[in-house]
Every structure is written in structure tokens, then in C-alpha cells.
Amino acid sequence: MSSIVKLSEAASIALHAMALLASRADRHVTVKDLASRLSVSEAHLAKVMQRLVKAGLVASVRGPGGGFALHADPAETTLLQIYEAIEGRLEVARCMFPDRREECSACILDDALAEANRIVYARLTRTHLAQLTTAFHPGASLVALGRPNPARPRTPPRA
Numbered sequence: 533m534s535s536i537v538k539l540s541e542a543a544s545i546a547l548h549a550m551a552l553l554a555s556r557a558d559r560h561v562t563v564k565d566l567a568s569r570l571s572v573s574e575a576h577l578a579k580v581m582q583r584l585v586k587a588g589l590v591a592s593v594r595g596p597g598g599g600f601a602l603h604a605d606p607a608e609t610t611l612l613q614i615y616e617a618i619e620g621r622l623e624v625a626r627c628m629f630p631d632r633r634e635e636c637s638a639c640i641l642d643d644a645l646a647e648a649n650r651i652v653y654a655r656l657t658r659t660h661l662a663q664l665t666t667a668f669h670p671g672a673s674l675v676a677l678g679r680p681n682p683a684r685p686r687t688p689p690r691a
Contacts, residue, residue, distance in 0.1 A: 537652055539615075545572055545580045546618045547611060551664040553590065554606040560599035580618065587617035606665065612656035622653060 539547075548570050553561060563581065567574040581600055584590040591603040604613075616622055 536648065540619060541572075542576070542580050542583075543615050543618045545570060545577055546584060546614050547664075549577065549581065549600075550584065550589065550602070550606075550609070550614050550661055553600060553602045554661050555665040557602055557606070560593055560597065560601050562599040566600070583618055584614070587613075589614065589617055604661075606661040609661040610657055611659045611661070611664075612653070614661070615656055622656070623649070 549566055552566060552569060563574050563578050566581075567577045570577065581590060581592070585592045585600075585603075589602070589604045589609060591601050593599060593601070602609075612622065
């Protein structure tokens with residue numbers, strides 16, 4: 533089955549990696565550990581992580597005990613922020629044939645696509661990273677993922 537909404541592999545990796553980091557806020561997680569958990573290439577993941585660092589969403593620590601950790605508050609970080617760190621600004625509406633726009637007095641898909649884009653945009657804007665961490669339960673393989681992060685002690689989940 534096909535899907536109208538498609539994420540790039542890089543955006544998908546970023547969203548999943550951020551959720552993993554949020555679930556392990558007390559640890560630095562290496563590229564190797566993240567790549568293994570997400571079943572993705574270390575090289576591709578490293579490029580994605582650098583974009584997240586550049587956007588200020590993730591902190592990178594070199595050396596023994598280093599790795600990646602969240603820099604942003606998961607309760608305040610939206611999926612849109614993560615998406616835009618990788619893909620650039622999300623356009624709410626866009627003509628599918630911009631070179632031929634003058635030929636159409638009214639695109640037959642404008643209203644439908646604009647509405648679909650608004651729905652996706654709204655959902656990404658109102659969904660926060662903290663909401664995704666519930667997908668990773670304590671008994672999952674994430675328990676052993678990463679190294680302790682003394683700068684960010686583990687806080688109990690909010691009720």
C-alpha cells in the first residue's frame with residue numbers, strides 16, 4: 533500500500549534517534565549503539581546527528597564516555613523542529629507543477645493538498661518528543677544503550 537505522506541530516510545532516522553536519546557536522557561549514546569538499535573548505517577546516522585547538533589537539538593561529546601545526548605528539552609521539542617533540522621522549512625502548501633502554474637487558472641488539487649499539508653504541519657507542531665518516548669519501555673534493549681551522562685541525571689517521568 534502506498535502512502536501520500538512520505539518521510540525521507542534522514543528525517544525518519546532523526547525522529548527515531550531523538551526518541552531514543554530522549555528515553556535515555558541520563559546517558560551519552562554512541563553512533564555505533566544508535567545505528568545498531570535503529571538498524572541503519574553508522575555513516576548515514578553520523579551525518580544526521582551532526583545536523584541535529586548544528587540545530588542545537590543534540591549535544592556531542594568526544595572521547596571515552598562520549599557520544600550524543602539531548603540538548604533540547606523533550607517536552608518542548610516538536611517533531612516539526614526535528615524534521616526541519618534535517619529537511620529545512622516545511623512548506624504548508626506548494627504547487628506540484630510550479631513551472632506550469634500560469635497555465636492553470638485553478639489547480640484541481642490546490643485545496644485538497646493545502647488541507648493535507650495543514651493537517652500534517654499541525655500534527656508535527658503539536659506533537660512533542662517527550663510523547664514518543666513511551667514507545668521505548670524499560671525492559672527494551674535500550675536499558676544497556678549508552679554510557680552514564682553525569683551532567684544530565686535521570687529524572688522520573690512526569691505524571
